[in-house]
Amino acid sequence: MAGDEPQSPDLPPLLLLRKPIAFLLSSLSTRFHLLKPWESPLPLPAFLSAHATTVQALLITGLAPVTAVILDSLPSLGCIVTTSVGVDHIDLLECARRGVAVANAGSVFSDDAADYAVGLLIDVLRRISAADGYLRQGLWTLAGDFPLGSKLSGKRIGIIGLGSIGSRVAKRLEAFSCTISYNSLTMKPSVPYKFYPNVCDLASNNDALIVCCALTSKTHHIINKEVLSALGKQGIIINIGRGALVDEEELIKCLMNGDIKGAGLDVFKNEPLVPKELFSMKNVVLSSHSAVNTEENILDLYQLIIANFEAFFSGTPLISPVSA
Amino acid sequence: METLGVLLTFPMNPYLEEELDRRCNLFRLWESPPESRREFLRAHAGSIRAVVGNATCGADADTIDALPKLEIISSFSVGLDKIDLEKCRQRGIRVTNTPDVLTEDTADLAIGLAISVLRRIPQADRYVRSGSWKSKGDYKLTNKFSGKTVGIIGLGRIGMAVAKRAEAFDCPISYHSRSEKPGTNYKYYSTVVDLAANSQVLIVACALTPETRHIVNREVMDALGPKGVLINIGRGPHVDEAELVKALVEGRLGGAGIDVFEQEPHVPEELFGLENVVLLPHVGSGTVETRKEMADLVLGNLEAHCTNKPLLTPVI
Numbered sequence: 085m086a087g088d089e090p091q092s093p094d095l096p097p098l099l100l101l102r103k104p105i106a107f108l109l110s111s112l113s114t115r116f117h118l119l120k121p122w123e124s125p126l127p128l129p130a131f132l133s134a135h136a137t138t139v140q141a142l143l144i145t146g147l148a149p150v151t152a153v154i155l156d157s158l159p160s161l162g163c164i165v166t167t168s169v170g171v172d173h174i175d176l177l178e179c180a181r182r183g184v185a186v187a188n189a190g191s192v193f194s195d196d197a198a199d200y201a202v203g204l205l206i207d208v209l210r211r212i213s214a215a216d217g218y219l220r221q222g223l224w225t226l227a228g229d230f231p232l233g234s235k236l237s238g239k240r241i242g243i244i245g246l247g248s249i250g251s252r253v254a255k256r257l258e259a260f261s262c263t264i265s266y267n268s269l270t271m272k273p274s275v276p277y278k279f280y281p282n283v284c285d286l287a288s289n290n291d292a293l294i295v296c297c298a299l300t301s302k303t304h305h306i307i308n309k310e311v312l313s314a315l316g317k318q319g320i321i322i323n324i325g326r327g328a329l330v331d332e333e334e335l336i337k338c339l340m341n342g343d344i345k346g347a348g349l350d351v352f353k354n355e356p357l358v359p360k361e362l363f364s365m366k367n368v369v370l371s372s373h374s375a376v377n378t379e380e381n382i383l384d385l386y387q388l389i390i391a392n393f394e395a396f397f398s399g400t401p402l403i404s405p406v407s408a
Numbered sequence: 409m410e411t412l413g414v415l416l417t418f419p420m421n422p423y424l425e426e427e428l429d430r431r432c433n434l435f436r437l438w439e440s441p442p443e444s445r446r447e448f449l450r451a452h453a454g455s456i457r458a459v460v461g462n463a464t465c466g467a468d469a470d471t472i473d474a475l476p477k478l479e480i481i482s483s484f485s486v487g488l489d490k491i492d493l494e495k496c497r498q499r500g501i502r503v504t505n506t507p508d509v510l511t512e513d514t515a516d517l518a519i520g521l522a523i524s525v526l527r528r529i530p531q532a533d534r535y536v537r538s539g540s541w542k543s544k545g546d547y548k549l550t551n552k553f554s555g556k557t558v559g560i561i562g563l564g565r566i567g568m569a570v571a572k573r574a575e576a577f578d579c580p581i582s583y584h585s586r587s588e589k590p591g592t593n594y595k596y597y598s599t600v601v602d603l604a605a606n607s608q609v610l611i612v613a614c615a616l617t618p619e620t621r622h623i624v625n626r627e628v629m630d631a632l633g634p635k636g637v638l639i640n641i642g643r644g645p646h647v648d649e650a651e652l653v654k655a656l657v658e659g660r661l662g663g664a665g666i667d668v669f670e671q672e673p674h675v676p677e678e679l680f681g682l683e684n685v686v687l688l689p690h691v692g693s694g695t696v697e698t699r700k701e702m703a704d705l706v707l708g709n710l711e712a713h714c715t716n717k718p719l720l721t722p723v724i
Contacts, residue, residue, distance in 0.1 A: 195577075196552055198554075199523055199554050200529075202519075203523035203524060203529050204529065206523065209695075212520055212688065215688050215689055217530070220687065224672075224675070225673045225674060230689045232695055233694055233695050235512065236512075255576055259572050259573045259575065358541065369529065370533050370536040371532040371547065374532055377549050377550060379551060382549070
């Protein structure tokens with residue numbers, strides 16, 4: 085039937101929901117019998133029904149949502165692998181209920197994400213993007229020297245979420261003589277940084293907050309009006325987590341009123357829609373959910389995806405499992 | 409200090425200017441049009457005993473010659489390339505600069521530039537602001553910074569600070585200097601070409617002297633190569649700018665993050681359309697915090713000179 089590769093049926097079947105980039109597709113097709121709904125004339129629910137008994141493995145690309153409805157149509161499903169680190173697009177409770185194991189990108193992206201967070205922070209403080217634009221518009225000759233930025237070295241940085249990414253951000257900023265403190269679900273006794281159980285306290289004791297945590301029901305709008313107020317007029321927010329970690333409307337109000345100093349934002353509430361108020365602001369740096377998008381990561385990621393599925397099909401533990 | 413006649417060469421810092429005006433007898437060089445500079449200096453030569461210059465406008469041989477009463481040049485910079493040091497030695501003129509206080513800012517910027525170039529941060533920002541994320545999808549894949557081999561030209565205060573920061577990104581560090589430095593684990597290369605051939609990110613952090621002019625030339629850029637990135641936080645003349653433009657336009661050099669240019673504020677326009685460069689208007693020490701510290705150091709040196717105390721940061 086259309087949507088099935090005309091290849092060896094001995095290869096274990098692997099379902100995808102969305103068409104991934106060609107390179108990933110070809111890497112997978114030599115190892116798995118790919119089920120590709122986008123090549124079928126059937127609507128998705130019918131396609132899923134048609135393969136209900138054979139599909140044990142599902143690859144999620146592009147943050148395609150996995151809901152209870154999709155899980156219902158795949159009763160034989162045993163394993164989901166997502167190409168992302170974040171798993172907020174997957175109903176983990178429903179997966180756990182049905183015994184479906186979930187794996188993500190592990191720490192493949194962690195260095196890149198940490199680099200990007202630091203890059204955004206330096207850019208906001210030292211106004212790199214703004215100064216580059218100033219120069220390219222010819223203003224250095226016309227309007228004189230660019231206005232002064234703010235020093236990074238020695239500043240107090242609060243990290244929200246001290247996992248794989250947050251701990252790498254901390255390590256990097258320590259080399260800039262920054263003082264690191266953090267908020268996390270639980271305190272980590274083995275790290276030398278000060279723990280603040282309350283995010284507002286973290287905000288009032290730091291010059292910048294870097295949001296690196298996962299989006300869950302507990303962390304939705306973890307950066308809210310109170311936190312922004314506690315951060316204060318000299319404060320900076322860097323968000324490389326998920327848009328919904330920050331109350332976006334409040335953030336924009338604070339930026340417009342000068343209640344915080346600036347922001348570096350890689351993620352937004354309704355990507356790819358970005359509130360247009362941000363477009364004219366000189367104290368923000370924006371990017372298109374790119375914190376992990378490097379060429380170097382891609383090969384590592386594909387190897388990890390394949391290794392996870394191969395582990396599943398051979399009955400061994402997943403390489404980068406996620407728990408509910 | 410009220411009787412100290414100070415020539416300020418450039419409106420470099422409002423706080424510094426106010427303090428000099430308040431505490432000394434201040435002459436502002438830029439108030440006279442360039443054609444009448446000579447007359448301006450002649451008119452005030454009897455009073456001017458100090459010059460405060462910066463990276464844009466210092467004290468060259470002509471200026472020093474025009475000021476027979478000159479006792480001290482206090483530079484609002486750590487770089488001394490705009491001061492005729494030999495003349496100062498001959499005349500017994502003291503010279504001070506602003507080391508240490510700007511080391512961190514400059515090193516921070518070097519790393520910021522490296523990440524910005526490799527990850528295309530300014531380009532991504534413009535991409536989002538133009539509405540392209542909505543119409544064309546995510547910005548393309550960029551290149552990783554962590555783990556790249558970093559080669560540093562000049563392992564002085566700033567070079568060491570750059571190395572310390574880059575190490576936190578797991579970057580192997582190597583360097584070229586006039587001589588090998590004991591006490592570091594970094595790999596030494598006796599030529600800049602060898603350093604460039606073995607680095608993915610090459611960072612210029614040395615002083616500008618006649619020997620280091622165009623230290624990054626075509627050969628070095630070719631050795632750095634089509635995937636290599638050049639970061640210049642030193643002085644414009646460290647890099648052969650015409651060759652830099654050609655190398656970038658022709659794809660022989662992968663990218664560049666440049667804070668300094670040969671004829672500031674003029675920047676070759678061929679660079680403006682390139683996606684693989686980040687261009688900054690000499691902001692290496694350009695933070696509120698550091699410029700205040702630099703200004704206080706300049707004032708402190710002048711004060712020490714006037715009260716016959718040891719200069720704070722003498723060069724000569």
